[in-house]
Amino acid sequence: MPDVAAATVDGGVQILLGEGDGSLQAAQKFAAGLAPRALAVSDFNGDGRLDLATANSTGNSVSVLLGNGDGSFKAKFDYATATQPVALASCDFDADGKPDLATAGTTP
DSSP states (O other), X not given: OOOEEEEETTTEEEEEOBOSSSOBOOOEEEEOSSSEEEEEEEOTTSSSSOEEEEEXXXXXXXXXXXXXXXXXXXXXXEEXXXXXXXXXXXXXXTSSSSOEEEEEESOO
């Protein structure tokens, strides 16, 4: 079974690592921003390890958690966004070979 990442209402992200037999390990929790609503996974810093980003609706921010390559993450970095981001997408929007982030909010 693949790993699972879930945003929690108390400002965190829970990671449940797959055991390979259809079961999951106990959840590990990592701090994210206020009221994370959406997650995106990509290698944001180009080190070959998957990282996480959260759209934090109450915090008007995106948190980026850099992966350690073992299912754990470093402390978050927060970036300001427009009001109340509730959706998040990662793609190479400008074709420079690096992943970018886009958010969508509830108000313009």
